[in-house]
Amino acid sequence: MNKYIYSTGRRKTSSSRVFIQRGDGKLLVNNRDYRKYFFIKKLQLIVFYPFTVIEDNSYFEKINLYITVKGGGIFSQAFSVQHGISRCLCNYDKNLCIRIKNHGLLTRDSRKVERKKFGFRKARRRPQFSKR
Secondary structure (H helix, E strand, C coil), rough: CCCEEEEEEEEEEEEEEEEEEEEECCCCCCCCEEECCCCHHHHHHHHHHHHHHCCHHHHHHHHEEEEEEEEECHHHHHHHHHHHHHHHHHHHHHHHHHHHHHHCCCCCCCCCCCCCCCCCCCCCCCCCCCCC
């Protein structure tokens, strides 16, 4: 294996960069442990989900993950990290790709906030119509 394997993950306006290298099972997000960065248990499960899909914790125990994430909210960041980890694991071992792809983790969720239009209050909210 080279020095490291790199991949990006995106969701809404947040983007994450994921680096995998040999190690002892550390997962750092913005130079903090992922449990401290994603302090809600649900977010931790979202981030760790690609490892539960491959059903083999030996992968996590022999690699270190260094992740930088920015933009968006905390849930959006968690899903972008999940997307980046999934793509990185596919580059790390091609045999994992089929299992990860079957769970839909390689597909980028392209939904974004719709822009505000001229003459409207929000993206689709029109001013109230008054007949008289």
